[in-house]
Amino acid sequence: MVSGKPRIVDGDTVEIDSTKLRFAAIDSPESDQICIDSAGQDWACGVTARDELIKFSAGREWDCDLEGHDRYGRSLAKCFVEGEDISAWMVRSGWALSFTRYSHEYDRDEESARLHRSGLWSGAFIAPWDWRHRNRATTVLGAFAVPIDAQKRLLGAVSAGNAPSRECIIKAKVGGASCVYHLPGDPWYGKMNMGSPASRWFCSTDDAQAAGCRPPHH
Secondary structure: OEEEOOEEEEOOEEEEOOEEEEEOOEEOOOOOEOEEOOOOOEEOHHHHHHHHHHHHHOOOOEEEEEEEEOOOOOEEEEEEEOOEEHHHHHHHOOOOEEOOOOOOOOHHHHHHHHHHOOHHHHOEEOOHHHHOOOOOOOOOEEOOOOOOOHHHHHOOEHHHOOOOOOOOOEEEEOOOOOOEEEOOOOOOHHHOOOOOOOEEEEOOHHHHHHOOOEOOOO
């Protein structure tokens, strides 16, 4: 077990002391993922999911049971705050999905979020696991009525404009034979076009390396 006050990286990843934890059995939007809200407007749903988790945590201590490791070396965990299952709260509130590829533990929480159109379910979105490998065949989820151009918009990223937040300014292109990340000041940083689906913003070098990216050779 790991206990303490977390540093929340995104909607399903936190750090407690020096341990990076990835919530088991759920998946939350990426930091630069775009969703469409109930009014048909684009919004940075990954950033909102992270911020909602920060508000829910409210500086309280967490207790996390460890359940092994993922392929990036992060500890898979089930975390609680004052006895409440944080993953269940995230899915029930519509800020994460039940990661059915690995578990059906949170399916009922997801069904509740869908029925109440909570969080992501209030509009249109792409499941995080599909968004990371998105293409024109990717399924759009969410409310019954979605804009006709929803898929085209959802295939983009916040990074098509500016970084999703002041904390997430590392640039990379994910996919292909090699992924290299660039920090501000790097000679290639200003030359990178962040408008393609392969473009990603990262909040830390650890996150970039966990996604399979490496620093540039100098």
